[in-house]
Amino acid sequence: MTSSPPTRRPRAMRCLATATALLTVLLAGVFTAPSPALAESAAPVPGDPLTGNGAVPRTVLTASQLSSATPTDTVVDSAFALPAEAAPPAHTFEGTLTLNGTATAGGYRKLKDPNRYSRTEATKHLPPFSATLVQNGSHLIPTVRGLRYTGNASWNLAVGAGRAWQEDGDGGRTRAALPFALVERNANCVHNGVLSFLFDASSISQVRYQITAETCAYHQFDMWGQVAATYQPGTVAGGEAARAAYAAEVAGRLPTKPIAQLATDHPGAGVDTSKFGAGITPTALSTYGFYYDGVNYVGGCQTRRGQYPFCGQMLLPSYSTAKSAFAGTALLRLAQRYGTGVADQRLTDLIAETAGKSAWSGVTVGHALDMTTGNYTSALYETDESGSTMTDFFLAEPYVTKMDKALSFSRKATPGSKWVYHSSDTFLAARAMNNYLQNKAGSGADLFHMLRDEVLTPIGISPDARVSSRTDNSAAGVPFGGYGMFWTKDDVAKFAKFLNNDAGAVAGTQVLHPGLLADSMQQNPSERGATTTGSTPMRYQNGFWGREFTAADNPAYTQPFHVPFMSGYGGITVAMMPNGSTYYYFSDNNEFSWIAAVSESNKLAPMASLQSPS
Secondary structure, eight states, X not given: OOSOOOOOOOOOOOOOTTOOOOOOOOOXXXXXXXXXXXXXXXXXXXXXXXXXXXXXXXXXXXXXXHHSOOOXXXXXXXXXXXXXXXXXXXXXXXXXXXXXXXXXXSEEEEEEOTTOGGGSGGGGSOOOEEEEEEEETTEEEESSOSOBOOOOSSEEEEEOOEEEEEOGGGTTOEEEEEEEEEEETTSOOEEEEEEEEEEOSSOBOOEEXXXXXXXXXXXXXXXXXXXXXXXXXOEETTHHHHHHHHHHHHHTSOOEEETTHHHHHSTTSOOOGGGTTTTSOGGGEEEEEEEXXXXXXXXXXXXXXXXXXXXXXXXXXXXXXXXXXXXXXXHHHHHHHHOGGGGGOBHHHHOGGGTXXXXXXXXXXXXXXXXXXXXXXXXXXXXXXXXXXXXXXXXXXXXXXXXXXXXXXXXXXXXXXXXXXXXXXXXXXXHHHHHHXXXXXXXXXXXXXXXXXXXXXXXXXXXXXXXXXXXXXXXXXXXXXXXXXXXXXHHHHHHHHHHHTSTTEETTEEOSOHHHHHHHTTOOTTOOOEEOOSSSOOEEXXXXXXXXXXXXXXXXXXXXXXXXXEEETTTEEEEEOTTSOEEEEEESSXXXXXXXXXXXXXXXXXXXXXXXXX
């Protein structure tokens, strides 16, 4: 593509000199006497039990090294991975894992930091780290997953599900590994790490950890360390439900195959699988995949030290794909519940802070979602989004300040007549829809919780992705709306399938308004949406992008067709094609390259024959 969708500007360095002491992340659990029988009553996770004999030829992260070591660098990520020879675990972990001394421990190597985040000491270390865990067979499961607010000056935290297994060289103790991610406070950058330790019924070794990958265009680093840890064993309240839920989650994941298998599964199509992931700097590519015919064909998760050991659970930032997946989809859900008139609701009737601001007169929820409020400083492509007002908006952590910045643009055009990209407009749309929902459902209603409970959970999105960053660095804050969500590969493929293949229905029940969904998915020739600026004009509607393809793109396209897509800062695309396929990738070198993937998908099933005439 000759132009990419607008992307939010990297945050300027926050002043963190007054940051207070770090707060421990407590992933809740109430403990009573252990009950081994309880741990065995949940259904097993598919793939268990392990079948290895424990004869693992280990030379890195040995039992001796995990007992006492001072690492001076990262190691190969495969040292944290479940080996083929792994035997079923002899011990069951249930209780709280706490890493000690994280505020000063470990090493940090800056790779890219133009905003000088590393001047803040907290940036170079883990935040306080405490997780309540239960175990189902060889699977180690946090009772709380997804974003956790830590109070740390630099980092929030997410802990994913890991594994536990037996190796002959570990002296009878069980080895465990967990994926985790540091999430930039008040932003959406994600830095992926992994940790490992040994344990038995009552004790634990030191914990080795490292971070060797990220999806973040402006702050990249390696981090490593080994710290003492505390294991508080005990039966976890809700542990049985967590074990059962995780088994069901794994069973409900989409079938997955390596991307190369696509050509084998469709031998007559002549698909060149090297085109998937092409055009993106390899070191900047977190991961990618292609959903087609019920299968999620996936690429790897390359880090600076090999493949990420938990590729399927690698946490990925949404950035502006949330404009589609949260704000746009919330509109479609509200319209299905209450009628399409929600899009015509005026912001001045729903957002109290618009009082006295005449520039927002006549601006509707639909205008804000379409980026056609008529309020802007410059109509030039991406000038406002990278300007000082939007920088202040992104930096603002308190709701009051963020709302003030979002409302600070002046009227330049009639609402609905001019497209100018502002992430702040999506924030306003989400806030207005939240207040509309409260008017209908009660003051306790929350727009993201509605999306979580009525859309994300029913379609099988994991707990890792059923959360949104909020203002005030607090779960009680207001969702960002236009960024701040998270994905795994299974989650993003499922969400695209829900829109593109299932037409917004779950088990035969229509969840999203079918007409507005068709508009958003470029299936209605009379409702293509606003025309964007930039060297390659596209369409934008309800938070979704749309691009037309013609014979000028590929002679095989005998008729024009449109591809709706979600796009995110740094190099994130989720393209949902009219033949039922979806191509997605997550990267951080500001590269937006997916046209070749459309051509390969067209070989599987021609697009033009499936698209309404333009």
